[in-house]
Amino acid sequence: MSTAQDVRRKRIQSDKDTLEQLDDSARHLRQARADAQGELVAAQAKLDAIDLALDDVQNRRRTLSKSLDVTRSAFLLALWAGVMPADVLRAIFLAVHALPDKKWLTPDHAMHNKARARRPFRLSAVCRQWRKVALDTSALWTYISPNDKFPDVHGDLRAVDVALIRTLLRRSKRALLDVVVIWSNIVCTKGDNLCEALALISEHATRLRRVYTMVPPETAAPPSNGHFSTFSRLYVTRLRRYPHPIAYLWP
Numbered sequence: 048m049s050t051a052q053d054v055r056r057k058r059i060q061s062d063k064d065t066l067e068q069l070d071d072s073a074r075h076l077r078q079a080r081a082d083a084q085g086e087l088v089a090a091q092a093k094l095d096a097i098d099l100a101l102d103d104v105q106n107r108r109r110t111l112s113k114s115l116d117v118t119r120s121a122f123l124l125a126l127w128a129g130v131m132p133a134d135v136l137r138a139i140f141l142a143v144h145a146l147p148d149k150k151w152l153t154p155d156h157a158m159h160n161k162a163r164a165r166r167p168f169r170l171s172a173v174c175r176q177w178r179k180v181a182l183d184t185s186a187l188w189t190y191i192s193p194n195d196k197f198p199d200v201h202g203d204l205r206a207v208d209v210a211l212i213r214t215l216l217r218r219s220k221r222a223l224l225d226v227v228v229i230w231s232n233i234v235c236t237k238g239d240n241l242c243e244a245l246a247l248i249s250e251h252a253t254r255l256r257r258v259y260t261m262v263p264p265e266t267a268a269p270p271s272n273g274h275f276s277t278f279s280r281l282y283v284t285r286l287r288r289y290p291h292p293i294a295y296l297w298p
Contacts, residue, residue, distance in 0.1 A: 124173060133180050140170060140184045148225075157227045157259035159192045166190075167218075188218035189256075191248065192227035204230070204240040212244050216251055223256035224248075230262045 143166065151157040167188050171181035181187055193208040216224075226248055230241055241262065248255075 131176075133176070136177065136180045137184050140181060140187055143170075144184075144186045144189075151225075151227065151257070151259065154257075154259075157229070159194055159196075159227060159229060160190070161194065163190050164192050164194070182218060185218065185220040185222040188215050189222045189224050190227075191215050191224060193230075193244065195230050204244055206240055209240050209244050209247070212247055216247060219254075221254065224251060224254050225256055226258045226260070228260045228262060 148160055148163060150160040150163075167181060167190075170187065171178040191212055193204055193212070197205065228241075228245065228248075245260075245262070
């Protein structure tokens with residue numbers, strides 16, 4: 048009997064010793080966890096400070112980069128505008144004008160080319176010298192293509208676009224014209240401006256080099272004034288997917 052009690056007593060003592068060891072380990076681990084958590088908080092604060100500093104550096108770099116681009120552009124502009132002879136500048140303008148129109152590569156498919164339409168106005172806005180040379184280079188102003196994405200409240204061509212066409216016709220002088228007028232996707236309840244624009248273009252029929260039009264039926268008649276002496280072929284067709292006539296001319 049005493050032997051069994053001794054065994055139980057030793058077992059109890061062993062378990063108590065183990066519990067004390069586990070308690071000591073738990074205390075050490077809690078302390079280690081608290082220390083690590085403190086270090087983590089400090090590290091997070093340091094990381095946040097680094098992130099703020101990095102954001103500040105990146106913002107300053109972006110600002111400086113933009114400022115540098117502006118300064119470099121102004122420097123190059125002053126350099127080119129001040130020393131380039133007018134004849135060289137005109138040759139460059141003519142080379143730019145001769146670039147192929149990626150939105151009008153075949154006679155039967157053309158689209159409004161916003162970049163090409165804006166090109167002469169952007170070149171002429173650089174400085175006085177560039178404006179003078181641009182205005183003297185009639186070939187720069189030969190692309191006539193109103194943007195059908197911005198009609199007026201009636202779905203018609205805007206009055207400002209008619210004025211723009213007048214300006215292009217005047218500045219292009221006697222140079223041959225490329226005309227793209229696409230107005231088939233607009234519900235046009237009043238087409239006075241569109242008709243006026245086509246009438247203006249028809250007055251310069253002898254200068255037309257390439258023409259692509261897709262307009263409502265009431266304005267689809269080809270220009271009747273003048274002679275098409277600059278063309279070798281005239282195409283007029285009607286595609287099944289488009290309800291309006293399509294006319295395109297190719298030299």
